[in-house]
Amino acid sequence: MELDPARLTPREARALFQGGLVTPTSGWAAGWAQANLIALPRDRAYDFLVFAQRNPRPCPVLAVTEPGAPFASIFDGDLRTDLPAYRVYRDGEQVAEVTDVTSYWRDDLVGFLIGCSFTFEAALLEAGVPIRHIEAGTNVPMYLTDRPCVPAGELSGPLVVSMRPIPAQLVPVAVRVTSRYPAVHGAPVHVGDPAALGIADLGTPDFGDPVEVRDGELPVFWACGVTPQAAVMRSRPPFAIGHAPGHMAITDARDSAYLVP
Structure with a gap:
């Protein structure tokens, strides 16, 4: 089986x-x-x-x-x-x-x-929002951004984000669903142009695997728990x-x- x-x-x-x-x-x-x-x-x-x-x-x-x-x-x-x-x-x-x-x-x-x-992905799927990396059987793409985190003591580093391509008409649904999960990153931190986060190329993530962004879709970015490792680095x-x-x-x-x- x-x-x-x-x-x-x-x-x-x-x-x-x-x-x-x-x-x-x-x-x-x-x-x-x-x-x-x-x-x-x-x-x-x-x-x-x-x-x-x-x-x-x-x-x-x-x-x-x-x-x-x-x-x-x-x-x-x-x-x-x-x-x-x-x-x-x-x-x-x-x-x-x-x-x-x-x-x-x-x-x-x-x-x-x-x-x-990943905790809110089942809720996204239930709401009819597709998740490309699950469809493809790959890892989610993650990117270092040019947004600095607030430092503490000897720790500092950039915000890391994960990205999911979402059909434009479903972006409000994705925002509404994920905003109800603040303990697992909550609503997106950015929708649309990756350059606004200092990301030069969606095809070359810093962590994980690239996924296709199709016509009619927008890249949607959530804060990511790899941020602590970026602070370590x-x-x-x-x-x-x-x-x-x-x-x-x-x-x-x-x-x-x-x-x-």
Whole structure:
């Protein structure tokens, strides 16, 4: 029987990732929230909390771990093994992309789970809004912008956005649907001309895969939880671990937990 990722429970999906499956998680475990991961040493954790508080659109914090703990209140798994892929940074440089960070994990690491726009994709589909990267079976395209985040302590960096092409007549629907999910990035930060965000070429995303923007469609941009990793690359803390962009933590929290009236 062919695997249907959308019908899996979080536990079933995490077991596949723990077994070595590497895949973007858009469309997986329908009905369950997904999250970005950034883990920093305890002496940098306060700076990140303040950075997130000052930049709530790209960095909505869903959960914070105790130092060294590989689990969180909304994630009944192992943050070291149960995501499809991870990136490891030293002094802001990526030194590894792996499927298991157990050997890199430290007793002083504080993990942050950050809201992810994959969480509202089921609601978009239900409202009749197509999602090109799901149709294509690829990763969502993500871009560095020229919009700086508000710095905090030693952390600074640019806003990162994800992009979905939306038929022009459905853009108001997409805005209305996603605005009801502020804890997972909420409404778009920009619609239309990518140059207004400093993006020169939609065909060459900084993270993820390019997707086609067809006639009659507009590129729609949402704040993205890869922003913390962009801050790591810009600010160069001694050590950090993040998810590989698009390869998320599938949590035990329902999408509906983050829906506001």
